[in-house]
Amino acid sequence: MENEASSEQPIGVFDSGVGGLTVLKAIRERLPDEHLVYLGDTARLPYGTKSPASVLRYAMQATAHLRSRGVKMLVIACNTASAVALDDLQRALAPLPVIGVVEPGARAAIAARPAARHLVLATEATVRLGAYGKAIRRLDPQASVRELACELMVAQAEEGWTSGDIATAIVREYLRPMITGSGAYQPESLILGCTHFPILGDAIRSVVSPQVSITDSAGTTAAVVASELLARGLNRTPAEPARLQLLATDGATRFARVGGTFLGEQLAAGDIELVDL
């Protein structure tokens, strides 16, 4: 009975803004029967340029709010928050299962290309913490890893400049030192270590050779969520259709406009509930 009751609870998905909607989308495709509640901390985004102490404090407040909504599992769909705060959040919220995006992303990249040269594209904060590097080297000691901060690509994704000359030019500006010239790192694998970057996939693809694998965390994180639910007997048995709740800490209109691009469907400001943390 207890499992039946809790399997009806939603999965909570947390991000600093709208980028995590790429992860939400993957979870929804993989687990269409699950109730989902997404919280974007749009009042304080971006996390990628903030200090670890601030990111940890914000993540604690946001996840406390999601817990108050009775979630059965929590996904930290933000690379920066995963890199900074996953261990602390797992401790603070235990026994609630808390899943981040860094380790699933690292696993996916290694599966696609073992013992390879990986290049992680991420925010300043994620790069500073070297979370992907640690995860990859632990899982695949043969691999090499570099991490590259690409702050402007976050704004670019939010602005919807996802294709065309200018989109490609911005991506190329960041990648050029890694792929051009003798002695360049020449990655065999790119890891999109920021949830904003999957929507720039075409632009990123166009500036690297076709042999380079490109991995993001969304699909693998969704797979981890699915297997964790199964392991805990928490899969929902649908009686009525699954619900999706979207919460934000600021700017419902902007969330709807920009978030629609990430979620891959039209959103209206009225679809977003504003919350105070």
Add this chain to the structure above:
Amino acid sequence: MENEASSEQPIGVFDSGVGGLTVLKAIRERLPDEHLVYLGDTARLPYGTKSPASVLRYAMQATAHLRSRGVKMLVIACNTASAVALDDLQRALAPLPVIGVVEPGARAAIAARPAARHLVLATEATVRLGAYGKAIRRLDPQASVRELACELMVAQAEEGWTSGDIATAIVREYLRPMITGSGAYQPESLILGCTHFPILGDAIRSVVSPQVSITDSAGTTAAVVASELLARGLNRTPAEPARLQLLATDGATRFARVGGTFLGEQLAAGDIELVDL
């Protein structure tokens, strides 16, 4: 005696982050004997994509902190905060003089080019409020005004991409619809309605005709500060050198690195005092 005492107090300068340092720099050049205390709300930047209610709340907290430091005058060196909150701040902090950057910027643009077609480059929030449009039309009913949100240019300035092909390409992408094609607005005057944009001056200059005037608020705001001090008898008579205090709500290292570009001098993380609002 009272005026002598208060003339020793610092001028407070507030911004959402480091962009306002372009205004601080102009004030320091114009008034080298004044003590200055600058507060950048880096924990919650950018303001340009936040809702007016959030921007107002943040600005109230930040200015309350500056008042607690005993400032004799307050400069809102952030276009978004000036557009959203100037009236409320003036009321809340009276009789402390509070000066924004929108009206000085509008005056400077009109002085440079009366009865002209102005184009304001600004953040989403500033554009949505139409603050420059209102100020210009009130001061020069012959003028016409359009406002253009250029969010990515904020990140571009913070990233230090101030010149070169990519810098020009981003600026051109925003300006193209306004300057190319029959029926384009063809502005005669550009107003840099975000304190980040002066450091992109060369890139902006390179994509418009030499006849277009380009105005920012920094110099004019400094002139308004100077005349207000004079009118109130609050000019400092230097006994010892002027002090500059830099405060931020997060990320001293990043503030020092990025802020140095805006202030035009090297900064170290130790120069920045972190404060909680």
